[in-house]
Amino acid sequence: MGNLIRLRDDAAADEPAVSLDSFLDQSNASAVRIEAGDDVRQLLPVLDRVRLVEVDFPKFRDGRGFSTASILREAGYKGEIRATGDVLVDLVAFMRRCGFDAFEPDVAIDPAVMESSLARYAEVYQSAADGRLPIWAKRHAQA
Amino acid sequence: MYKYDNYDQAMVDARVEEFRDQTRRRIEGHLTDDQFKPLRLKNGLYLQLHAYMLRVAIPYGTFNSVQMRKLADIARRYDRGYGHFTTRQNIQYNWIKLEEAPDLLAELATVEMHAIQTSGESIRNVSADQYAGAAADEICDSRPWAEVIRQMTTFMPEFSYLPRKFKIALIASQEDRAALRWHDFAIRIVKNEAGETGFECYAGGGMGRTPILAVKVADFVPPTQILSYLEAVLRVWNRNARRDNIHKQRMKILVHELGEAEFIRQVEAEFAHILTLDHDFPQAEFDRVAAYFAPPAWETGLSDEIDRSDPDFALWVDSQVVAHKAPGYAIANISLKPVGGIPGDISAEQMDLVADLADKYSFGEIRATHAQNLVLPHVRKSDLPALWAELNAAGLGEANLDLVTDIIACPGLDYCSLANARSIPVAQKIAERFADPARQRDLGELKIKISGCINACGHHHAGHIGILGVDRKGTENYQLLLGGSGAEDASHAKIVGPGFDEAGIVDALERAVEHYRTVREPGERFLDTYRRVGMDGFKEAIYG
Numbered sequence: 001m002g003n004l005i006r007l008r009d010d011a012a013a014d015e016p017a018v019s020l021d022s023f024l025d026q027s028n029a030s031a032v033r034i035e036a037g038d039d040v041r042q043l044l045p046v047l048d049r050v051r052l053v054e055v056d057f058p059k060f061r062d063g064r065g066f067s068t069a070s071i072l073r074e075a076g077y078k079g080e081i082r083a084t085g086d087v088l089v090d091l092v093a094f095m096r097r098c099g100f101d102a103f104e105p106d107v108a109i110d111p112a113v114m115e116s117s118l119a120r121y122a123e124v125y126q127s128a129a130d131g132r133l134p135i136w137a138k139r140h141a142q143a
Numbered sequence: 144m145y146k147y148d149n150y151d152q153a154m155v156d157a158r159v160e161e162f163r164d165q166t167r168r169r170i171e172g173h174l175t176d177d178q179f180k181p182l183r184l185k186n187g188l189y190l191q192l193h194a195y196m197l198r199v200a201i202p203y204g205t206f207n208s209v210q211m212r213k214l215a216d217i218a219r220r221y222d223r224g225y226g227h228f229t230t231r232q233n234i235q236y237n238w239i240k241l242e243e244a245p246d247l248l249a250e251l252a253t254v255e256m257h258a259i260q261t262s263g264e265s266i267r268n269v270s271a272d273q274y275a276g277a278a279a280d281e282i283c284d285s286r287p288w289a290e291v292i293r294q295m296t297t298f299m300p301e302f303s304y305l306p307r308k309f310k311i312a313l314i315a316s317q318e319d320r321a322a323l324r325w326h327d328f329a330i331r332i333v334k335n336e337a338g339e340t341g342f343e344c345y346a347g348g349g350m351g352r353t354p355i356l357a358v359k360v361a362d363f364v365p366p367t368q369i370l371s372y373l374e375a376v377l378r379v380w381n382r383n384a385r386r387d388n389i390h391k392q393r394m395k396i397l398v399h400e401l402g403e404a405e406f407i408r409q410v411e412a413e414f415a416h417i418l419t420l421d422h423d424f425p426q427a428e429f430d431r432v433a434a435y436f437a438p439p440a441w442e443t444g445l446s447d448e449i450d451r452s453d454p455d456f457a458l459w460v461d462s463q464v465v466a467h468k469a470p471g472y473a474i475a476n477i478s479l480k481p482v483g484g485i486p487g488d489i490s491a492e493q494m495d496l497v498a499d500l501a502d503k504y505s506f507g508e509i510r511a512t513h514a515q516n517l518v519l520p521h522v523r524k525s526d527l528p529a530l531w532a533e534l535n536a537a538g539l540g541e542a543n544l545d546l547v548t549d550i551i552a553c554p555g556l557d558y559c560s561l562a563n564a565r566s567i568p569v570a571q572k573i574a575e576r577f578a579d580p581a582r583q584r585d586l587g588e589l590k591i592k593i594s595g596c597i598n599a600c601g602h603h604h605a606g607h608i609g610i611l612g613v614d615r616k617g618t619e620n621y622q623l624l625l626g627g628s629g630a631e632d633a634s635h636a637k638i639v640g641p642g643f644d645e646a647g648i649v650d651a652l653e654r655a656v657e658h659y660r661t662v663r664e665p666g667e668r669f670l671d672t673y674r675r676v677g678m679d680g681f682k683e684a685i686y687g
Contacts, residue, residue, distance in 0.1 A: 036386070039382075061386075063304025063306075063381060066301045066302065066381070067378055070301045074416070088178065090182055091303055091304070094298070094303035095303075116164070120160070125297050125299075126295055126298075126299055126300070127420070127422045128300050135294070136294075139148070139428065139431065140427050
């Protein structure tokens with residue numbers, strides 16, 4: 001737990017995340033863990049009772065979690081999305097763009113390196129869950 | 144051609160600094176080699192047998208004389224005075240030092256070039272028709288669309304770690320000069336009966352150990368929705384592809400396993416959803432980009448006459464020159480396949496010369512082709528003799544476009560750590576065997592493609608004649624394949640039979656070619672003959 005970095009102001013959920021199947025089976029859990037192979041869309045009908053979604057990256061080469069977070073944000077989910085597992089600092093900026101707002105990597109990330117990673121790109125080419133204005137929109141806003 | 148604005152430049156500059164930081168962390172030991180590997184790969188830096196190789200993106204194969212001079216400068220200062228044009232219209236350098244790579248990238252950024260996503264599990268450089276903007280047979284210039292796709296697919300956050308590489312190609316003519324259906328995702332720009340432009344989309348093509356041709360997945364996607372469509376395709380693949388076996392993670396495997404209909408159903412459902420998110424760029428953004436691709440100031444009233452009094456020049460014209468859309472102009476191909484040379488290689492001096500010739504004869508524009516040659520797209524027909532003379536003097540005057548010596552070959556075991564066998568010496572021996580220009584012309588169009596391993600970087604599956612180098616109990620062995628095509632009649636080549644050693648493969652290939660000469664009908668290409676008569680006669684001729 002010592003590796004948790006949260007980019008949210010609210011209090012962290014204090015109950016353990018349960019598996020997707022288990023979450024769908026009961027009505028009083030509020031934290032769920034999505035494994036890389038899970039279909040997060042099963043969660044969408046019950047999003048109103050979710051406070052925390054942990055999205056696991058079993059290895060950094062497995063990028064399914066990026067789609068998982070994007071789908072949650074597209075469905076209007078406002079709670080915490082926490083990346084766990086093999087979370088590389090060089091990928092956190094992309095994770096942030098997909099809607100992740102907490103990181104709990106297996107191997108601690110140097111906060112200074114993370115800060116510079118997140119600040120690296122002043123501009124973005126695409127719209128994404130973070131709501132940043134893409135370059136094309138800025139180009140035509142100026143005109 | 145396109146010109147970066149401050150946003151594009153800032154993006155590339157930030158990438159240089161990021162890579163500088165990542166390289167420093169690696170050299171200082173904060174990153175393990177395993178952690179650094181995906182980072183350098185997303186920036187085109189491979190570790191090969193003898194040194195690092197850096198692959199520089201040439202988006203849709205279009206570049207200019209200023210960029211070419213910079214590539215020459217880099218070849219001199221960071222490599223051994225050479226560059227190598229690849230089968231995806233890029234250029235790579237084979238002798239790079241890791242600690243110098245960030246400086247090299249900074250040099251590239253000064254001429255609006257980069258190595259972003261030229262390798263690794265990412266959306267690769269978009270490839271396109273090398274004649275775009277000049278071809279007589281195109282319905283429009285495909286490059287503005289290629290450029291907006293380039294921008295939209297640069298650092299796409301959701302697809303930061305795709306199951307495998309993802310290659311996109313784009314054309315706007317019936318003739319396919321970009322090997323469309325061999326790509327993971329491909330677009331043919333079409334017009335409907337109302338005269339509106341749309342995208343006919345293909346998905347799931349690829350070579351490697353499982354060659355599969357892409358299937359049509361959409362007849363007519365409105366162009367300004369292409370980003371949403373592409374996101375839908377990528378998301379379906381990213382979520383559903385296998386992640387347990389690197390050889391089964393390309394999109395072609397998913398399309399195959401789900402079946403075409405189910406894949407299309409999922410993509411369409413996702414597409415309908417993504418369209419509601421307002422991710423697409425407006426027409427105005429396309430118009431802004433398209434303005435950069437306005438045709439150069441072609442002169443009018445030029446003659447279409449070409450003085451063919453010099454027979455050698457006339458042969459070069461017949462081989463290397465292609466119809467241009469503007470009267471009095473021609474598209475001139477520059478062969479990088481001199482007999483005995485390394486396919487796609489070019490010296491720094493030759494790069495400088497091509498840059499000068501581009502300035503003198505082609506509005507400064509140059510193209511790279513997937514067949515590892517170069518193109519000057521806008522040459523006045525009256526300038527062709529002078530151009531030819533200057534090319535000839537620099538060893539660039541070979542007249543062999545699409546002939547038996549215009550061989551595609553991967554770097555093979557001479558450079559590549561993945562290879563099982565050498566490709567370059569085989570290409571050289573074949574070219575030497577068929578060096579006689581009259582014999583080459585008699586054989587006509589004959590595309591030979593050589594890969595030094597199953598990964599198929601030399602496109603052997605798409606060769607009229609393909610050669611695949613394998614490792615057989617510790618010795619290099621070569622399989623012969625027949626009947627592939629990367630053109631509009633795309634097909635994959637079939638293995639003829641047991642393999643050969645290096646000398647044997649050249650003899651076997653010659654027997655196949657001689658069999659073609661014996662049984663061909665007038666005007667028939669090797670590929671047509673093979674398709675008409677089938678494998679058996681060839682097999683008998685080859686193995687006796």
